[in-house]
Amino acid sequence: MHERDATETVLDAVGRALGRFAMLRPGDRVAVGVSGGKDSLCLLDALLAARRRVPFDYDVVAVTIQQGKFTAPIDGLGAGIARLGVEWIVRDEPATQALVRDGVAHGCDVCSRHRRRALYRVAGEIGATTIALGHTADDCAESLFRNILFNGRIASLPPVATSRKGTLRLIRPLVFVTEAQTTAWIRARGLGTVGCVCGERESVRTEIRAFLDGLKRRHAGVSESVTAALANVNPYTLHVGGPDMAPHTPPSPGSAPAEPWRSSTTLPAITGDVSI
Numbered sequence: 001m002h003e004r005d006a007t008e009t010v011l012d013a014v015g016r017a018l019g020r021f022a023m024l025r026p027g028d029r030v031a032v033g034v035s036g037g038k039d040s041l042c043l044l045d046a047l048l049a050a051r052r053r054v055p056f057d058y059d060v061v062a063v064t065i066q067q068g069k070f071t072a073p074i075d076g077l078g079a080g081i082a083r084l085g086v087e088w089i090v091r092d093e094p095a096t097q098a099l100v101r102d103g104v105a106h107g108c109d110v111c112s113r114h115r116r117r118a119l120y121r122v123a124g125e126i127g128a129t130t131i132a133l134g135h136t137a138d139d140c141a142e143s144l145f146r147n148i149l150f151n152g153r154i155a156s157l158p159p160v161a162t163s164r165k166g167t168l169r170l171i172r173p174l175v176f177v178t179e180a181q182t183t184a185w186i187r188a189r190g191l192g193t194v195g196c197v198c199g200e201r202e203s204v205r206t207e208i209r210a211f212l213d214g215l216k217r218r219h220a221g222v223s224e225s226v227t228a229a230l231a232n233v234n235p236y237t238l239h240v241g242g243p244d245m246a247p248h249t250p251p252s253p254g255s256a257p258a259e260p261w262r263s264s265t266t267l268p269a270i271t272g273d274v275s276i
Contacts, residue, residue: 006184007049013176014046018054021159023171024130026056030171031128033119034062034088036070036077036194040134042182043174045189047132048084061126062088065118067096067111071195080191089126093118108198108205123168130169138179138209140172141226145208154238156230178223 018024032044047060062081064074074090081088096114099106123131135143135157144156161170174182186193216222 006181006188010042010046010177010181010185011049013181014050014173015053017159017173017176018050021171021175023160023169023173024054024056024058026058028058028130029126029128030058030060030130030132031063031119031123031126032060032132033115033134034064034077034081035134035196036064036074037134037196038186038193039136039139039174039179039182041077041080041191041193042177042185043132043134044081044086045084045185045191047173048086060086061128062086063119063122064088064090065093065115065122066090067093067115068100069096069111069197071197074194076192076194089122091118091122108203111198120163120168128168130171132171132173134174134182135172136174136177136179136182137223137227138212140175140230141212141223142205142208144226144230145212146204149208150204154233176227 024030030047032040032047034040034044044060044062051058051060064077066074078088093114096106096111098104099110119131122128140156144154147153147155157172157175159172159175162168163170212222212226
């Protein structure tokens with residue numbers, strides 16, 4: 001894929017997400033969670049590029065939470081982030097670092113919870129209004145299947161959410177972007193990455209990813225179909241009725257499907273797709 005094709009494909013998808021889910025508002029200060037991997041660096045770079053096209057101003061700050069699990073010194077990202085011209089804040093996260101230091105076994109959910117708490121803390125310190133995370137369409141698909149198979153519920157990663165106190169928005173602008181596309185973006189832009197040791201472990205997540213990857217190789221359109229399904233939920237075809245629950249009324253023919261992904265109740269700042 002040529003550099004222009006790689007970047008334009010991602011920017012089109014990011015613009016579609018920004019517009020459809022009203023992710024940004026004028027004057028937002030966006031703290032981008034930079035894990036060191038391809039997805040978060042693609043997100044950082046893409047949000048900076050989108051700033052030149054979105055019809056209002058917003059600020060971007062890169063934030064990295066050091067949990068003692070990087071496969072190489074995180075300083076290796078410095079030159080690339082400096083080239084992007086964005087402020088970069090690196091903070092230690094002592095809770096997970098202590099687990100790593102003491103050899104205490106723990107899962108990805110623990111790391112994620114500690115990292116999210118640290119991100120919220122830093123966001124508050126720097127006056128951020130929004131936290132942007134680099135979850136992709138592949139992450140959303142994996143989350144959907146993991147919840148179905150192991151948590152007994154139909155759920156995934158919402159494109160927009162709000163903190164419990166309602167002071168911060170959490171957005172995922174890459175929900176329409178695949179990991180193959182973030183890989184192409186990083187290659188085209190010449191950005192270096194630093195991995196995490198957790199990515200090398202066998203887990204339920206890696207099993208689900210392998211399953212989905214096998215389907216994608218054998219059947220065209222699997223990724224697009226899963227993404228479409230997340231915005232096309234038909235409750236009346238599921239086991240959600242009962243004597244203690246109001247019956248679900250099927251939509252009338254020709255009516256537009258609901259958009260259950262939209263978890264933010266704020267008024268949209270952008271309507272329609274943002275062409276970037």
